Amino acid sequence: MSAGPMSTRPMPASHNLGPVDQIPFGEGRAFGVDGEQVAVFRLRDGSLRALSAVCPHKGGPIADGTIDRQVVMCPLHQHAFELDTGCSTTGAESLRTYDIQIDPAQNIILQSIQGAGNYSA
Template sequence: MGTTQVKQKVFVANFAELPPRIGREIVVDGLKIAVFRLSDDRIKAIGGACPHKQGPLAEGIVAGEYVFCPLHEYKVSLIDGKVQEPDDGCVATYDTLVEEDKVYVLV
């Protein structure tokens, strides 16, 4: 029998306060999470530190469904957290929720 882990619903911001393609970093129990509003208004959340040199992904440039690390331009998928070739590595991904114009991350 597996155990069911209850996820914590963490408020990020009001939807209108998240500009498209600009990251926002939140910290939950010491864990850095980068939250992004894509140009099509989907909300994505990934681990906030690049697996290469721990660059702050929330400060990266967003293009489509990817963010480029501001330190060394590693390209990280906002969908599955994988670093794109020829580089490698990955970051965690988190489910997001928008309720009554409020944005949450499920941790």
């Protein structure tokens, strides 16, 4: 509950989600980051995408969705969302996207801009 200047400015925060191998090619897995649910997908070309993990339509588990290079389809009612932008191609509200990379040690690094609370620690 700090009121200091550091805590009021949104700061990018890096989170190491662990080895990339925990996600099979073409599938997604869910992670809890700063109390948020993030679905991380590993495309068949090896690159990663990260989106909020809860479907805005009826709360479906996005990480259980089927993907291709462009979209993920929610398993409950087949709403589709662009992996790069989070925009729905089927008229649902958008999913939030996250910046995500693989570091040289093959760990998943997720950038979150909502680091304020944790920074005050």
